Amino acid sequence: MLQVKDLTMVYETDRGKVKAVNGVNFSIGHGEVLGLVGESGCGKSATLLTLLGLVPYPGKITSGEILFNGEDLRKKSPTEMRNIRGKDIAMIFQDPMTALNPVFKVGEQIRETLRIHGLMQEQKGSWWSRRKKQNHNERERVMELMKEVGIPSPDERFFEYPHQFSGGMQQRVVIAIALACSAQLLLADEPTTALDVTIQAQILELLNKINRERETAIIMVTHNLGMAAEFCQKIAVMYAGEIVEQGPTDAVLENPKHPYTQGLLQSIPRISERKQRIEPIPGSVPDLATLDETCAFYPRCGKRTKACLLKKYNLEDLGEGHSAKCALYS
Amino acid sequence: METHLRSLRLFGQNLQAFFSQLKKHPSAWLGGIVILLYVAMAIIAPLLAPHSPIGTDLQLRLIPPFWQDGGTWSHFFGTDVLGMDLLSRIIYGARISLLIGFLAVGISVLIGVVLGMLAGYFRGFFDEIISRFAELLMAFPFLIFAIGIMAVLGPGFGNLLLALTFKGWVEFFRLVRGEMMVEKTKEYVEAATALGVSHLRIIISEILPNVVHSILVLGTLRLGYMIIMEASLSFLGLGIQPPTPAWGSMISAGRDYMMTAWWISTIPGIALLILVLSINLFGEGLRDVSDPRLKRG
Amino acid sequence: MTIAPLVELRAIKKHYVINKSFLEKVAGAKKQIIKAVDGVDLQIFNGEILGLVGESGCGKSTLGRTILQLHRATAGEIYFEGKCINHLKGHDLRKFRQDAQIIFQNPYSSLNPRKSVRQILSLALRSRGLKDSLEQEREIRHLLSSVGLAERQIDNYPHQFSGGQRQRIGIARALAMKPRFIVADEPVSALDVSVQAQIINLLEELQQEYKLTYLFVAHDLSVIHYISDRVAVMYLGKVVEIAKTEELFNNPRHPYTQALISAIPSVDKERRKNRIILEGTVPTPLNPPSGCAFHTRCFLKLGQICETKTPELIYDSMGNGVACHYVKA
Numbered sequence: 011m012l013q014v015k016d017l018t019m020v021y022e023t024d025r026g027k028v029k030a031v032n033g034v035n036f037s038i039g040h041g042e043v044l045g046l047v048g049e050s051g052c053g054k055s056a057t058l059l060t061l062l063g064l065v066p067y068p069g070k071i072t073s074g075e076i077l078f079n080g081e082d083l084r085k086k087s088p089t090e091m092r093n094i095r096g097k098d099i100a101m102i103f104q105d106p107m108t109a110l111n112p113v114f115k116v117g118e119q120i121r122e123t124l125r126i127h128g129l130m131q132e133q134k135g136s137w138w139s140r141r142k143k144q145n146h147n148e149r150e151r152v153m154e155l156m157k158e159v160g161i162p163s164p165d166e167r168f169f170e171y172p173h174q175f176s177g178g179m180q181q182r183v184v185i186a187i188a189l190a191c192s193a194q195l196l197l198a199d200e201p202t203t204a205l206d207v208t209i210q211a212q213i214l215e216l217l218n219k220i221n222r223e224r225e226t227a228i229i230m231v232t233h234n235l236g237m238a239a240e241f242c243q244k245i246a247v248m249y250a251g252e253i254v255e256q257g258p259t260d261a262v263l264e265n266p267k268h269p270y271t272q273g274l275l276q277s278i279p280r281i282s283e284r285k286q287r288i289e290p291i292p293g294s295v296p297d298l299a300t301l302d303e304t305c306a307f308y309p310r311c312g313k314r315t316k317a318c319l320l321k322k323y324n325l326e327d328l329g330e331g332h333s334a335k336c337a338l339y340s
Numbered sequence: 341m342e343t344h345l346r347s348l349r350l351f352g353q354n355l356q357a358f359f360s361q362l363k364k365h366p367s368a369w370l371g372g373i374v375i376l377l378y379v380a381m382a383i384i385a386p387l388l389a390p391h392s393p394i395g396t397d398l399q400l401r402l403i404p405p406f407w408q409d410g411g412t413w414s415h416f417f418g419t420d421v422l423g424m425d426l427l428s429r430i431i432y433g434a435r436i437s438l439l440i441g442f443l444a445v446g447i448s449v450l451i452g453v454v455l456g457m458l459a460g461y462f463r464g465f466f467d468e469i470i471s472r473f474a475e476l477l478m479a480f481p482f483l484i485f486a487i488g489i490m491a492v493l494g495p496g497f498g499n500l501l502l503a504l505t506f507k508g509w510v511e512f513f514r515l516v517r518g519e520m521m522v523e524k525t526k527e528y529v530e531a532a533t534a535l536g537v538s539h540l541r542i543i544i545s546e547i548l549p550n551v552v553h554s555i556l557v558l559g560t561l562r563l564g565y566m567i568i569m570e571a572s573l574s575f576l577g578l579g580i581q582p583p584t585p586a587w588g589s590m591i592s593a594g595r596d597y598m599m600t601a602w603w604i605s606t607i608p609g610i611a612l613l614i615l616v617l618s619i620n621l622f623g624e625g626l627r628d629v630s631d632p633r634l635k636r637g
Numbered sequence: 638m639t640i641a642p643l644v645e646l647r648a649i650k651k652h653y654v655i656n657k658s659f660l661e662k663v664a665g666a667k668k669q670i671i672k673a674v675d676g677v678d679l680q681i682f683n684g685e686i687l688g689l690v691g692e693s694g695c696g697k698s699t700l701g702r703t704i705l706q707l708h709r710a711t712a713g714e715i716y717f718e719g720k721c722i723n724h725l726k727g728h729d730l731r732k733f734r735q736d737a738q739i740i741f742q743n744p745y746s747s748l749n750p751r752k753s754v755r756q757i758l759s760l761a762l763r764s765r766g767l768k769d770s771l772e773q774e775r776e777i778r779h780l781l782s783s784v785g786l787a788e789r790q791i792d793n794y795p796h797q798f799s800g801g802q803r804q805r806i807g808i809a810r811a812l813a814m815k816p817r818f819i820v821a822d823e824p825v826s827a828l829d830v831s832v833q834a835q836i837i838n839l840l841e842e843l844q845q846e847y848k849l850t851y852l853f854v855a856h857d858l859s860v861i862h863y864i865s866d867r868v869a870v871m872y873l874g875k876v877v878e879i880a881k882t883e884e885l886f887n888n889p890r891h892p893y894t895q896a897l898i899s900a901i902p903s904v905d906k907e908r909r910k911n912r913i914i915l916e917g918t919v920p921t922p923l924n925p926p927s928g929c930a931f932h933t934r935c936f937l938k939l940g941q942i943c944e945t946k947t948p949e950l951i952y953d954s955m956g957n958g959v960a961c962h963y964v965k966a
């Protein structure tokens with residue numbers, strides 16, 4: 011359904027070019043859940059925003075194709091893109107407050123989406139009765155949606171403002187807006203990071219339900235490997251703007267190929283019977299403005315060789331959809 | 341000793357970085373240079389002024405500036421009704437304006453910062469009292485307030501300072517109190533408390549360096565305002581009295597002659613305008629440099 | 638147990654009064670009280686790492702800061718080595734502060750942006766009474782190397798460091814006092830996964846090297862599991878369960894703990910079990926539910942008793958405690 015080919019997005023800053031998305035390739039089919047994992051600043055949010063055509067200033071897409079149902083989104087006009095956003099592709103942000111307008115009632119904001127995308131059936135009759143019926147139907151539909159995402163007593167909650175909702179409830183409203191137009195693809199940028207553990211579980215459960223019942227594809231950005239493991243069928247690991255490894259969840263997590271993925275997995279504490287010592291990756295994430303063409307992980311890598319510096323390597327297929335970008339496999 | 345040297349060097353580095361940033365603001369540079377020129381002019385006024393600023397000569401009344409008919413080079417900007425040389429008076433007038441401006445701002449900063457830091461840090465009853473008083477003062481327009489004080493106390497240098505600072509500290513108080521309340525919640529302050537550092541030391545050596553920038557910016561912007569206020573009061577006859585050269589009273593003295601001798605009012609007015617404009621340009625440049633949020637691009 | 642605890646809390650409460658504005662006071666608005674910590678009994682033993690978990694706003698940070706006397710407790714007593722420290726002042730308070738230090742969550746706001754590493758650390762050393770500048774220099778270099786920072790960075794300012802490095806500076810500052818007890822308030826929550834592991838290892842090594850005792854606050858249960866010897870679970874200002882780490886994770890007794898542990902997303906397949914999804918949202922400490930604060934979301938609720946009677950923390954013979962009517966019954 012969505013296929014991204016060789017996508018590159020560059021921020022042109024005072025300090026130089028920041029390749030926040032650097033030659034990214036991936037695809038996702040109907041009803042699939044793809045996890046985009048990686049540490050802070052590796053370009054996860056930038057990738058999602060680029061997909062939506064919302065490249066933030068001073069960013070520019072320099073190459074690549076974004077094929078959505080066979081059509082290249084880069085060739086669409088701004089108006090067409092606006093229609094696609096929200097209707098076919100919806101986005102959920104880490105901070106739900108940024109997605110909601112603080113001065114409008116929650117119910118109205120969901121209803122607004124229905125209106126903009128003309129999702130309610132036209133009614134017959136005089137102008138007045140048509141308006142009334144339409145209004146009524148819309149409200150019913152909004153309540154339905156609110157119930158579906160688990161907002162209790164929607165008839166009261168309809169008239170409240172976003173700040174009267176807790177973080178988890180706000181996130182549900184954002185999800186309801188995404189559901190309103192039955193988007194085929196949901197882009198979720200760390201949808202649970204700002205929430206408490208028990209609330210996180212609720213939201214994940216909700217997203218899971220939507221994925222199962224509506225066959226909505228989801229790209230979920232997270233830095234929590236455990237969450238990606240439980241929630242996604244496929245995982246793409248990002249480092250410094252590039253996808254360094256991707257494949258089916260079990261393959262990537264149980265048999266990681268790229269040294270970075272291996273390092274990540276060794277540095278998270280696991281809850282198991284006997285205590286496994288964690289092995290941190292030395293150093294820290296590099297500044298994207300100062301990178302050259304070779305492997306960005308080289309300075310931190312435990313398996314580096316001279317071959318690493320020779321050239322730029324590509325994602326190499328290792329069978330069963332599992333691929334990694336490393337000199338070890340070329 | 342060694343640590344002092346090191347901090348001096350760091351201070352130098354900071355200053356350097358600061359000026360190199362300021363370079364990106366040509367208008368601020370220009371403002372800064374003009375301010376320096378004015379200050380220099382005020383300091384070496386006796387060397388610059390061709391005539392005595394208060395020497396009257398009724399035979400030389402109302403001479404126009406040199407470029408007009410009847411103007412002479414020896415009275416560059418002409419003379420006023422009493423035959424006093426305008427250029428000399430403007431040069432000496434810079435002394436009054438700058439002195440009053442710097443003193444009024446300096447005293448306001450001192451009072452406002454001390455009270456603001458204490459109120460913002462300790463809060464409680466003290467804060468409540470001072471804040472209410474400050475709010476009360478805020479309710480009066482500055483000029484009317486100053487006019488009132490001057491009318492009661494009578495004109496004079498000391499009274500003028502009192503009138504300007506009586507309300508002038510409030511702005512600094514509010515700024516510093518607000519910043520203090522923000523900084524106080526930051527964890528580095530808690531860390532210092534946990535180390536057993538005394539409150540006074542925390543206020544002075546931990547928090548103050550973090551708010552100095554804002555104080556500097558506000559101080560510069562207020563400097564222009566104070567100079568205008570002094571001129572306004574002098575214009576109304578409530579500030580510096582003639583024959584002491586002050587731009588405000590010079591402008592006022594020329595009012596009746598606007599039709600026949602425009603220069604008496606206009607030229608001191610322009611001198612005032614350029615100074616205040618430069619100060620504001622410089623102040624705004626400072627603000628942009630010290631507040632990266634306002635930076636463009 | 639017969640060993641005397643290093644830190645002991647008895648019925649500690651910390652209530653914040655929300656100040657109304659002047660006008661609201663005139664209009665007769667009542668003071669609102671946030672019961673951030675509402676009756677906590679806790680013992681922390683020498684050399685152990687006590688993990689503290691709970692949802693946002695349940696009072697973890699407040700508890701840590703109250704122990705360190707950064708806030709004064711509203712009620713209750715705090716003992717450090719058997720001495721009551723609630724009302725310490727002046728010299729005695731400064732002496733206590735050499736023994737007990739804190740590490741903060743936010744590596745950005747916890748360091749003064751206008752001070753170099755040297756200045757930050759020498760402030761701590763001076764508070765300890767080390768005034769001689771040569772000795773300070775030596776000590777600072779020693780501290781830097783023990784937290785894994787390069788000595789040549791001694792004159793750098795905080796903004797020249799990454800988040801993980803800043804956290805190391807914060808740790809060095811706490812160590813400079815030669816403390817025996819450290820409150821680590823979410824020291825790794827703001828860090829990247831790969832850096833988080835570095836800091837956890839560092840904290841563990843330092844604990845062994847200097848025989849430290851930690852109160853380790855975190856909301857990531859895997860981190861807590863990894864580092865703690867015992868774990869206390871807080872809910873809305875109260876400790877609802879406290880147990881040895883393995884015991885707590887393998888056999889959680891309080892329904893809230895059960896839900897928390899079942900909600901941990903895990904990379905390992907075999908750990909993914911049935912998830913308990915709690916209904917509803919976290920109540921606010923401004924207006925906590927009556928009785929057991931958890932009853933509004935509890936799936937094991939017994940009925941009347943849970944709504945009216947606050948359950949007490951009851952210890953078993955192993956020293957594991959739980960506050961729940963259901964478990965007791």
Ligand SMILES: Nc1ncnc2c1ncn2[C@@H]1O[C@H](COP(=O)(O)OP(=O)(O)OP(=O)(O)O)[C@@H](O)[C@H]1O
Binds near residue numbers: 021049056233298
């Ligand atoms: N407006 C901008 N101008 C210049 N560089 C930017 C801009 N926005 C982001 N960047 C840089 O682009 C890179 C990718 O940022 P992005 O927000 O996509 O990271 P992320 O993976 O989502 O991280 P996080 O987990 O912190 O959200 C970062 O290195 C960041 O510094």
Ligand SMILES: Nc1ncnc2c1ncn2[C@@H]1O[C@H](COP(=O)(O)OP(=O)(O)OP(=O)(O)O)[C@@H](O)[C@H]1O
Binds near residue numbers: 653654693
């Ligand atoms: N200085 C203060 N004044 C008033 N209320 C406060 C203050 N500090 C904390 N609170 C309130 O006390 C409660 C407990 O806060 P605390 O910071 O201890 O929570 P926490 O468990 O550390 O949460 P988090 O996981 O978000 O850090 C919160 O409801 C908070 O709003």
Ligand SMILES: [Mg+2]
Binds near residue numbers: 054055056199
């Ligand atoms: Mg992001």
Ligand SMILES: [Mg+2]
Binds near residue numbers: 822
């Ligand atoms: Mg906290």
